[in-house]
Amino acid sequence: MSDLSAVKALVFDVFGTVVDWRTSLITDFMWWGKGRGISADWTALVDGWRAVYSASMDEVRKNPQNGYVMLDDLHRRSLEKLVAQFAIKGLTEADLDHLTKGWHRLNPWPDSVAGLTRLKTKFVISPLSNGNVALLTNMAKFAGLPWDLIMSAELFEHYKPDPETYLGAARLLSLKPEQVMMVAAHNYDLKAAQSYGLKTAFVARPTEYGPLQKIDFEATGDWDIVAKDFGGVADKLGC
Amino acid sequence: MSDLSAVKALVFDVFGTVVDWRTSLITDFMWWGKGRGISADWTALVDGWRAVYSASMDEVRKNPQNGYVMLDDLHRRSLEKLVAQFAIKGLTEADLDHLTKGWHRLNPWPDSVAGLTRLKTKFVISPLSNGNVALLTNMAKFAGLPWDLIMSAELFEHYKPDPETYLGAARLLSLKPEQVMMVAAHNYDLKAAQSYGLKTAFVARPTEYGPLQKIDFEATGDWDIVAKDFGGVADKLGC
Incomplete structure (x- = not known):
């Protein structure tokens, strides 16, 4: 040393x-989905979300003319794409915000x-x-x-x-x-x-x-x- | 309400x-001065220091071309002027740093x-x-x-x-x-x-x-x- x-x-x-983050989000979303009546492969969503994390920050690096974009906003953008990709139905604006804020919990x-x-x-x-x-x-x-x-x-x-x-x-x-x-x-x-x-x-x-x-x-x-x-x-x- | x-x-x-800040600094400096063998009107120094606080930040506002100057550095600059003004003798570089960091204590x-x-x-x-x-x-x-x-x-x-x-x-x-x-x-x-x-x-x-x-x-x-x-x-x- x-x-x-x-x-x-x-x-x-x-x-x-x-x-x-992984166990926390999967558990949080599974319980929330049950209560909210939204069905999805939450494990796949969480893993997919993290898989695009690095690329989402690279976008900020490559486009300094757009200014800095904070992680909550990157998470939200990526989530919207994944929700479409996984065809998760019935999510409201408030739901998307709740899921994005899962990273705070x-x-x-x-x-x-x-x-x-x-x-x-x-x-x-x-x-x-x-x-x-x-x-x-x-x-x-x-x-x-x-x-x-x-x-x-x-x-x-x-x-x-x-x-x-x-x-x-x-x-x-x-x-x-x-x-x-x-x-x-x-x-x-x-x-x-x-x-x-x-x-x-x-x-x-x-x-x-x-x-x-x-x-x-x-x-x-x-x-x-x-x-x-x-x-x-x-x-x-x-x- | x-x-x-x-x-x-x-x-x-x-x-x-x-x-x-006032009681803290005066007490801190009085005890420190006794131990260090430095004699000064510490109350006057502390009051004088705070009296130039607002003007020292105005200098930063008026001179944006010089960049932002953090408060520790403004405190240090003001202290050096006051030490000369009050003719406090015997302060080393380490002493000036210690007094400036009084604002941390x-x-x-x-x-x-x-x-x-x-x-x-x-x-x-x-x-x-x-x-x-x-x-x-x-x-x-x-x-x-x-x-x-x-x-x-x-x-x-x-x-x-x-x-x-x-x-x-x-x-x-x-x-x-x-x-x-x-x-x-x-x-x-x-x-x-x-x-x-x-x-x-x-x-x-x-x-x-x-x-x-x-x-x-x-x-x-x-x-x-x-x-x-x-x-x-x-x-x-x-x-």
């Missing part, structure tokens, strides 16, 4: 790293809240997520995530892994990049963070994508910390 | 409204933490302060302020009472202005917030400026709530 004594703040990827992994609570005693803790500020704020209240502040791609008008996000987070905290550690379950996110000078911690979340998971079962880079959960990160940082 | 049922988030002025008014904790059960609560993000984040950890997120003038690159701050806060929360209530001990701040469509709550802090206080002993506008402390705001909002 490299020298981490300068680290003052930990910034966290959220979808998959802190919260189990995600449950943490079992170790997340306890781990964050320990880490907060010694470090500033914040999300650094592609979710927009309102999404992350509502999720924190829903899931009991004890963030010190909310940092979102929206503040920088750039999605991860663009450099503006990692460097912007350090700047807002008035810290040098090496005083900030990125915590993520995704190697690509840590690779970018490391390339811009941040410290890195990997926590495997091998069930994030359910049976569809193909990568990120283990650390594939030279990360400063590799732990099995947030409690393990806290152990290694002496919290 | 007007209809406040649409309010989802409360945003707070911080210096003077949530924390007692402010104590809450006696009702602040309990009131915020009650309000947080029903509303999103955030600072909306001219303090920069790092200042507000460090202060929250120091003072135990249970914010859901940190919103600062720095995020909008405009100081209050510029409209970008109030409207920017509503936008980041994905709320309409009338769904956001500004809480402040300063009538000018509420007047601006109200003019941009936010709801308003006034809490008098009659000792904020000590013997120098000349205004804001009472509400001078038609605010939605007037209360004697944060507990009173919570009472009126049914928390």
Whole structure:
């Protein structure tokens, strides 16, 4: 483990790293669909939704003339296409809004809240997520995530892994990049963070994508910390 | 009291409204000065520092070509002038940094933490302060302020009472202005917030400026709530 004594703040990827978006959404939508009398393959919808996530952010990157589009709006656009594609019938405007806001109602992994609570005693803790500020704020209240502040791609008008996000987070905290550690379950996110000078911690979340998971079962880079959960990160940082 | 049922988030002025900057700084500097062997009229320094606060932000407004300058940097510039003016001797670079960061170590008014904790059960609560993000984040950890997120003038690159701050806060929360209530001990701040469509709550802090206080002993506008402390705001909002 490299020298981490300068680290003052930990910034966290959220979808998959802190919260189990897939199980949360599928469960939420199944129960909601039963009550609302809407029939659909909710698992396929959720997996399809996440499958177009990366491409939807690429569209924003490729079209800067259109301005930044926050994740709630990207989610909504993608949902409308998927609803047509899967021929889900009977959804009103309010229903589409409710489903889109499902991303605000995600449950943490079992170790997340306890781990964050320990880490907060010694470090500033914040999300650094592609979710927009309102999404992350509502999720924190829903899931009991004890963030010190909310940092979102929206503040920088750039999605991860663009450099503006990692460097912007350090700047807002008035810290040098090496005083900030990125915590993520995704190697690509840590690779970018490391390339811009941040410290890195990997926590495997091998069930994030359910049976569809193909990568990120283990650390594939030279990360400063590799732990099995947030409690393990806290152990290694002496919290 | 007007209809406040649409309010989802409360945003707070911080210096003077949530924390007692004057007593905190004077006490902090007196003890520090004793230990460090630096002699000065710390009360005069603190009062002088705050007296140039508004003008220092005006300089940023008048010189947009220079870019936004965060409050820590304005504080530092003002401090250097005051140290020369008051002929305070023996301060090192580290001392100047320590004094400037005094604004990160402010104590809450006696009702602040309990009131915020009650309000947080029903509303999103955030600072909306001219303090920069790092200042507000460090202060929250120091003072135990249970914010859901940190919103600062720095995020909008405009100081209050510029409209970008109030409207920017509503936008980041994905709320309409009338769904956001500004809480402040300063009538000018509420007047601006109200003019941009936010709801308003006034809490008098009659000792904020000590013997120098000349205004804001009472509400001078038609605010939605007037209360004697944060507990009173919570009472009126049914928390």
